[in-house]
Amino acid sequence: MSRLRALWQASFNATKRALVWSSDDLIPPSERYIFNFNSKDELKRWHLYSDSEYGGLSAASLEITDSTAGPDTSLTGVFSGNLSSDMSEDSTWRIRRYGFCGMRSKKFDGFIDLDAYDTxxxxxKGDGRCYISTIYTENWVNSPGQEEDNSWQAFVHTPQDRWQILKFLFRSDPS
Structure with a gap:
């Protein structure tokens, strides 16, 4: 029954998107912000996690700070983590890989149509280390054995103490 419900929900969402349109559907802007850390309210859109959920001692934080670069002042989202390879003594979990922190956007209602974009x-700005970025998309139809969202991952090498724009290209074919 859950597959039928998922199919019905996907059909309903597609119909709703087809009926509600804006001028951006005709001529999309050259850039579109999905997330922009320009207010403290943006913090509510993110879920922080770490191995502390499993008895580890790592901790994650996200804050909005003022970024001053000469005459320009803007707000910036700053994610930070304190990694620990230790486990709390009273942990009932038996995990082997610990020492992780991350952040994930919370699911939101609506649909972000990125058909007009390729990137x-x-x-x-980071600490010079390598991280993994994962983008999840909701499945339209769950197939047998695949009940979770689709995901795409890329390694992200952060520049140390300088801003950089990283681009991830969409591919329409598997080659």
Whole structure:
């Protein structure tokens, strides 16, 4: 029954998108922000996680700070993590891989139509280390054995103490 419900929901959402349109559907803007850390309210759109959920001692945080670069002042989202390879003594979990922190956008109602675009870009500044970025998309129809969202991953090498725009190209074919 859950597959039938998923199919019905996907059909309903597609119909709703077809009926509700804007001028952006005719001529989309050259750039579109999906997430923009320009207010403290943006923090509510993110879920932070770490191995502390499983008895680890790592911790994650996200805050909005003022970024000053000469005459330009803007707000910036700052994610940070304190990684620990230790486990709390009273942990009942028996995990082997610990020492992780992350952030994930919360699911939201609506649909982000990116058909007119071929790239997702992220403006980042980091500590010079390598991380993994994962983009999840909701399945329209769940097939047997695949009950979760689709995901795409890329390694992200962060520049140390300088801003860089990273671009991830969409591919319409598997080659």
């Amino acid at each position: 997702i870009a992220m403006k980042i």
